Amino acid sequence: MELAIFYISAIVAAGGALMMILQRNPVASVLYLILSLVALAVLFVQLSALFVGSLLIIVYAGAILVLFLFVIMLLNLRGEKFTSEKPILDKGTKITLVVLFFMELVILIKQMAFPQRMDSLMTQASPDFGGVEPVATLLYTKYLYPFELTSILLLVAIVGAVIMAKRDKNEEEGER
Amino acid sequence: MTALIVIIFIKVLVVILAVLTGCAYSTWLERKLMARFQHRIGPNVAGPYGLLQPIADAIKLAFKEDIVPNNAERLTYALAPIVSFVPALLTYAVVPFGPTVSIMGHQVDMVISDMNVGVLFIFAVTSLGVYGIVLAGWSSGSKYSLLGGIRSSAQMISYEVAYGLSIMGVIVLAGTLSLKELVDQQANFFDWFIFRQPVGFALYVICAIAETNRAPFDLPEAESELVAGYHTEYSSLRFAMFFIGEYANMIAVSAVAATLFLGGWHGPLLPPIVWFLIKIFFFMSFYIWLRATLPRLRYDQLMNLGWKVLFPLALLNVMATAFIVRMLD
Numbered sequence: 001m002e003l004a005i006f007y008i009s010a011i012v013a014a015g016g017a018l019m020m021i022l023q024r025n026p027v028a029s030v031l032y033l034i035l036s037l038v039a040l041a042v043l044f045v046q047l048s049a050l051f052v053g054s055l056l057i058i059v060y061a062g063a064i065l066v067l068f069l070f071v072i073m074l075l076n077l078r079g080e081k082f083t084s085e086k087p088i089l090d091k092g093t094k095i096t097l098v099v100l101f102f103m104e105l106v107i108l109i110k111q112m113a114f115p116q117r118m119d120s121l122m123t124q125a126s127p128d129f130g131g132v133e134p135v136a137t138l139l140y141t142k143y144l145y146p147f148e149l150t151s152i153l154l155l156v157a158i159v160g161a162v163i164m165a166k167r168d169k170n171e172e173e174g175e176r
Numbered sequence: 177m178t179a180l181i182v183i184i185f186i187k188v189l190v191v192i193l194a195v196l197t198g199c200a201y202s203t204w205l206e207r208k209l210m211a212r213f214q215h216r217i218g219p220n221v222a223g224p225y226g227l228l229q230p231i232a233d234a235i236k237l238a239f240k241e242d243i244v245p246n247n248a249e250r251l252t253y254a255l256a257p258i259v260s261f262v263p264a265l266l267t268y269a270v271v272p273f274g275p276t277v278s279i280m281g282h283q284v285d286m287v288i289s290d291m292n293v294g295v296l297f298i299f300a301v302t303s304l305g306v307y308g309i310v311l312a313g314w315s316s317g318s319k320y321s322l323l324g325g326i327r328s329s330a331q332m333i334s335y336e337v338a339y340g341l342s343i344m345g346v347i348v349l350a351g352t353l354s355l356k357e358l359v360d361q362q363a364n365f366f367d368w369f370i371f372r373q374p375v376g377f378a379l380y381v382i383c384a385i386a387e388t389n390r391a392p393f394d395l396p397e398a399e400s401e402l403v404a405g406y407h408t409e410y411s412s413l414r415f416a417m418f419f420i421g422e423y424a425n426m427i428a429v430s431a432v433a434a435t436l437f438l439g440g441w442h443g444p445l446l447p448p449i450v451w452f453l454i455k456i457f458f459f460m461s462f463y464i465w466l467r468a469t470l471p472r473l474r475y476d477q478l479m480n481l482g483w484k485v486l487f488p489l490a491l492l493n494v495m496a497t498a499f500i501v502r503m504l505d
Contacts, residue, residue: 027252027314034307041300054296062303063333066310070329073314073322132293132353 006046013039026072030065037061051132187288191268198456199423200230206464213468234416242412247317256315257410257417260308264424266301270294271431272356274441274448286441286448287356294355295347298432299340302387305425306332309389312418313406324405327395327475334482335386335393341490342379345497346436349373359440370437375493377437379486381462384429386482388422391467395475430459 016036023029037060044053089097139147204219204226211218219226244253274286291297306329313325346369350358362368370377386393397405407418434440434455443451473481 027249031252031311050291050293051296054293054300057300058296058303062300062306062336066303066306066329066333069307069310069314070326070333073310073326073329 002046006043009039009042009046012036013043027069030068030072034061034065037065049131051135183284184288187284191273191288192265195265195268195424195427196420198427199420200234202423202427202460203233203419204230205460206467209461209464210468213465237416237419238413240412242414243409245317245409248409249315249317252311252315254414256308256312257414257421258308259311260305261417261421261424263301263305263308264421264428267298267425267428267432270297270355271428271435272359272440273431273452285356290354290356293353295343295353295358295436302339302428303336305387305421308418308421309406312410316406316409318409320403320408321406324397324402324408327402328389328406331389331393331395331478331482332387334479335383335486338379338482338486338490339383339387341487341494342376342383343436344490344494345373345376348494348497348501355435355440359435359442362439363442365439365442368437368439373437373493373497375489376497377433379490379493380433380437381459382486384433385463385466386478388425388429390426390463392470392472393478394472395478426460426463427456430456430463433459 013036016032016039020029020032020036023032037056041053041056041061044050044056207229208218208226219229222228222232244250269288270291272285272287272290276283276285278284309328309332310325313321313323313328316322346358347353349369349372350361352358352361358369389395389397397407402408407415410418431452434452438455441448441452443454446454
């Protein structure tokens, strides 16, 4: 039963990610990404990391991707049109890059030590794995500085966005 | 093991049936109360006091023609009502509606699933609800639908922040994310979180109204400017699904409010489930009262209220609560 759920969600997650990059319609891409994320959340829940799974849904599916959809809808993008412009890279370079990247992936995966079975991974994890308290403790002790730096980065981005929005307004008023 | 699965299955079935019946009779309650507020009688032909009206409405909707506009993106158009309907139902999976009872030698919790992150589960599910509306607005291929969908996504993203923060005060006080434990902590009347978190409660109620797109925050479907907003093009059963989804959402936020702030199923004399329903009924009536009383906000007023009043207030509430809890430790 658990194995079946694992395989179904794993296939949906990988398939969703694949469909996301294969779609020409941007809205469909976003929808597939959401599907992939939800399947990923199911995998986290299966590892009894309910907290991480919930956060994944709240932050990505619930907030960030809604904004993506919002922007796509505002710009009313309906499928990419083929243009006669010259592509940036020619075919040979593309294929070489893809092969190189694929080889890199294979090497990376080979170097990583994956557990042989799903259930061994589940027994290895402590009962508290991915719970609220362990995550919070890590955030406020071991990863305190990266955590705070990230928040400053976000603050800078917000200030930047506000300044850009304000400048546009001032220029418009100046034109009048 | 089999008994366990059977019990869960029965619980899910009972809850879904109860919610659907609740949705149907919420429409009746709304029409009846609105009529009284406006000095009318309301539905009174179908059955005594018009009690059969929801059934008549359902039959009528089911027999209407299902129209798909030529401009619509067919798949997304069909998907949108389902996406708006399912998250509304999922919320009920973690809301406890009674104490643990023993039936035929089995200890049965009166909750479908007591997750240790129940509150976050509710957030996650509510935050998915916006997709139904956004997709409906986008896929209908109509300018009214599109505007309604865009408005709604902006509104729901804005209010979700304050909505989440308004509950955070309760969580800081209780030190748990499990709804069952939250209810257990409110066994005495004066332990209800509404007394310890009055600001949080007020913020929650306001944000919940905005989250469910109800008056006075019903801009996504402002009929005077957008016809019917995101569901302009929908008809028949697909429209019915939006309709049920909206009412299921209303009942869900009412149930969560009752659980988090009003002691859940706790109450004297009457059986727990009755107390729980009374509390939900109280919130639903409050919703309808607001709709009959308040005029709709303008869009800029809505955004100002959300970002400049509710959000700072919610943040301040969390910080003050955390500070006091730390001081008392």
